[in-house]
Each structure stands twice: as structure tokens, then as C-alpha cells.
Amino acid sequence: MDQRAFQDLYPDELSYCYGCGRLNEHGLQIKSYWDGDETIATFLPKPYHIAIPGYVYGGLVASLMDCHATGTAAAAAYRAAGREMGSEPALRFVTASLHVDYERPTPLGVPLEVRGRVTEIKGRKVVVRATVSAEGQVCARGEVVAVQMPEHMTPRK
């Protein structure tokens, strides 16, 4: 079983994303993996990822869901096609819409668990439901509609 993260299998030119690009030294470098039919990522926020003292910034929670979900979409699309992740041509997804419900404040200082589950996969579209939990409690739930990257969005030189 391949223990590399989804994001470590993106082609180099698509690996600069602030949220999950392994080549973005300033970024969050989120790493997502299969866990059965779900996907999982863990992330320890930095002390400065603060909202009000003691709690995690909501924009970070949204960012974690976003990148984990587009990674999940890519992994699911490869799996649905019976292809090995990372094989060419690359299947890479962007976010069409993002919805986050903040159910309780997310405590700062503990690892966050991000989970994803594909609820729809049709044509170029993959819908992913995600949660962000801390200390075993779900703090936020979200849904991301991811679409396969359009041709005109290939990297702008």
C-alpha cells in the first residue's frame, strides 16, 4: 500500500498550493490519506492561527477542508477510474464551492483531524463532505464541490 499522501503525488507544477503544496515552503502542507472509504488528514495549527485567544481561526478550518476535499476528490477520481494515483494524465481538482458550518469553537493547541467522505462523483464533479474535529469532538462540518481542473486553468507563466 502506498503510504505517500495524495498531495505528494501531484505533479510538480501543481504542488505550490498554499494549503497543500509540498513545494510551498510558506504553506500549510496538508497531507491526506485514505482510511477505508474515508480520507483523513491531521494538522497542528501554529500558535498564530488564532481567532480569539484559545481558539483556531475559522479561515484555517475552511482552508483545511478545502485542500483535504480537493485531494479527496482527486484520489476518488483515480480510484473510480481504476488508476493508480499520480499516474498521467494527472487528475487534479479545484473548488467550485465551499460551505462550512462552525458547530463549536475549535480549541487551539491540539492536533485537528480532518475527515472526508465522497457523497457524489459524476463526470468532472466530485462532492465531498468533511469534518474538522479536536479531542474527539466535531467542531465544524462542511461540503466542498470540486471540479476537475479546466484546461484554461493550467498554470499561468
Place this chain on the structure above:
Amino acid sequence: MDQRAFQDLYPDELSYCYGCGRLNEHGLQIKSYWDGDETIATFLPKPYHIAIPGYVYGGLVASLMDCHATGTAAAAAYRAAGREMGSEPALRFVTASLHVDYERPTPLGVPLEVRGRVTEIKGRKVVVRATVSAEGQVCARGEVVAVQMPEHMTPRK
């Protein structure tokens, strides 16, 4: 007319937010202002706020909307109460839900204009619609449901 940003009028202990806290040296330090009945913020992403080369990371777009909208909610609540922003007791809002539709890729390297408009203000809840535009074109539209900060969310020491 007070030309200070909404966020510059938050009390010190609520000014560490990664998105908009003036006291968070690592953060985005978003600054929002009234523009008639709308609110406006401008933000120039850093080169590392990249999604794929040439475009802005969607999590940043969501973060800009989030902090601009909670700032807008606070400003609108003060205005509705006929109070000067920053007067005690502080009216400070957190995000209950965030929805973003990414309508077109957001180009990197140009200033982004974030606009907010209050569509509902009722009790402790304020709903804000927001757009993020670049070069005169709307790139993303969103809606934030903001609620006045509950007592139990006061800063955790």
C-alpha cells in the same frame, strides 16, 4: 468621519485574529471600512498565497470573506444600535457558517477588492453577502452568517 478600520477598533484582547487582528504579526491584517451602505477591504495577496501558478489560493479568498464579514457584522450592529464603533461593551461577531462560490479563478499579483453588504440583522445574528473581485471582475461570491460572540467564548487564558 472616523477613517480607522473596523478591526482597529476591536478591543486589544480580541485583536489577535490571524485574519484581521492588528496585533497578530503573522496574520493577514485585513482592514475593512464603510463605503456608503457597503463595506470594503482591499488586500494584496503574497506571492506564496498561490493555488496553481498564477492564481490565488481559494482558502485565502474564503478567509478574506470571513473576516471582512464578521467585521461588517460588528460595524452594522453598532450602527443599528446608534452607537459609535469601538464603544463599550464591545460588539464582536464570530462565524456560524460560511459559503463561497468560486465563479472564476482569482488572478495572483493584483489587489483584491472585498465587498460586503448586510442582508439581514436580527437579534444576535447578522447575515452578510460578500464578493471578492480582481481587476473589476467578481471572482467569488459568498455569504457569512455571523453571530454575536457568546459569553463562553471569551478569551481562554
